[in-house]
Amino acid sequence: MQNISILAIESSCDDTSAAVVVNGKVLSNVTASQQVHEAFGGVVPELASRAHQQNIVPVVDKALKDAGINKQQLNAIAFTRGPGLIGSLLVGTSFAKGFALALGLPIITVNHMQAHVLAHFIDEPVPNFPFLCLTVSGGHTQIVLVKDYLNMELVGESIDDAAGEAFDKTAKLMGFPYPGGVWIDRTSKGGDPKAFSFPVALPQKDTFDFSFSGLKTAVSLVIAELKKSNRLDREISNLCASVQEAIVENLWRKIALAISRFNCRSLAIVGGVAANSRLREKLSSDCPVPVFFPKHEYCTDNGAMIAAAGAFRLARGQSLSLDQLLSLNAIPYPEF
Ligand code: KG4
Numbered sequence: 001m002q003n004i005s006i007l008a009i010e011s012s013c014d015d016t017s018a019a020v021v022v023n024g025k026v027l028s029n030v031t032a033s034q035q036v037h038e039a040f041g042g043v044v045p046e047l048a049s050r051a052h053q054q055n056i057v058p059v060v061d062k063a064l065k066d067a068g069i070n071k072q073q074l075n076a077i078a079f080t081r082g083p084g085l086i087g088s089l090l091v092g093t094s095f096a097k098g099f100a101l102a103l104g105l106p107i108i109t110v111n112h113m114q115a116h117v118l119a120h121f122i123d124e125p126v127p128n129f130p131f132l133c134l135t136v137s138g139g140h141t142q143i144v145l146v147k148d149y150l151n152m153e154l155v156g157e158s159i160d161d162a163a164g165e166a167f168d169k170t171a172k173l174m175g176f177p178y179p180g181g182v183w184i185d186r187t188s189k190g191g192d193p194k195a196f197s198f199p200v201a202l203p204q205k206d207t208f209d210f211s212f213s214g215l216k217t218a219v220s221l222v223i224a225e226l227k228k229s230n231r232l233d234r235e236i237s238n239l240c241a242s243v244q245e246a247i248v249e250n251l252w253r254k255i256a257l258a259i260s261r262f263n264c265r266s267l268a269i270v271g272g273v274a275a276n277s278r279l280r281e282k283l284s285s286d287c288p289v290p291v292f293f294p295k296h297e298y299c300t301d302n303g304a305m306i307a308a309a310g311a312f313r314l315a316r317g318q319s320l321s322l323d324q325l326l327s328l329n330a331i332p333y334p335e336f
């Protein structure tokens with residue numbers, strides 16, 4: 001059997017990542033995270049594009065070296081075409097096009113959100129079809145019905161903030177550094193999740209969409225009260241536990257609704273918020289179907305998931321030739 005070696009490039013947000021995957025096996029997965037945004041409490045698109053520009057050559061170089069292969073051994077280039085920040089996407093898109101053109105290789109465009117779902121097929125054990133995937137990152141919150149590797153349907157998503165964004169924005173109100181999700185998780189240990197009451201999910205029974213926008217206002221009002229009475233420090237664990245409970249409950253209600261509506265054999269979770277300890281606890285106690293989490297490095301933005309998606313598309317003949325490549329552009333808001 002011929003070896004199929006894919007180099008994959010991810011640059012949709014603030015992580016520059018490249019991976020080499022040979023016959024489905026990840027030989028390297030190199031990510032440069034951008035610290036430049038920390039001081040601003042969120043990703044600054046212009047700075048992200050510039051950092052990708054600096055990172056992309058060394059990251060790809062390291063991915064090839066770590067994999068122990070050279071450019072001539074590659075069979076295809078996969079890259080994230082969207083969704084994402086347009087300046088960031090353009091860096092990966094231009095690099096991938098130039099690289100493929102120079103080497104005369106086919107190119108495979110990948111939808112970043114589909115790649116998150118397909119991260120579940122990088123390692124065993126894998127979920128059985130059909131399954132539901134909850135993607136919970138700093139930029140997205142989606143419930144996807146996955147019927148096959150490339151047959152997916154978006155059944156619900158956040159109409160405002162993403163779950164990670166809800167963690168990060170409320171953490172910022174409390175004075176934690178960016179990204180604050182992990183700080184809320186840690187600080188909530190020992191706190192009372194019922195100490196403060198915050199808005200939970202969209203009440204409609206017929207939507208799988210999420211909303212987190214009311215949470216920030218509610219949390220800022222509580223913080224103002226606590227500051228006035230000099231109790232913020234004393235109550236911080238309770239506050240974190242209560243905010244975390246509201247976000248997790250929000251996610252769980254819509255997931256539980258989707259599980260009961262669709263006849264699914266498993267639930268898959270991916271994205272940075274998959275690391276949240278309360279979410280994991282809730283799913284392990286209440287979820288009626290088996291729950292799958294990829295390894296942490298495949299949960300957040302990474303090149304290996306782009307390679308996995310690229311491999312499925314390549315196997316189905318969905319790569320582009322050099323002629324088609326020339327007119328290829330990034331798409332910030334592609335169809336799912
Ligand atoms: O997938 P990811 O890297 O997102 C994007 O780049 O879009 O995940 C980052 C998000 C951030 O919002 C971060 O605060 C959140 O995941 N996060 C957590 C935890 N660890 C990371 N949120 C809650 N609890 C955690 N333990």
Ligand code: ZN
Nearest residue numbers: 116137300301
């Ligand atoms: Zn992502």
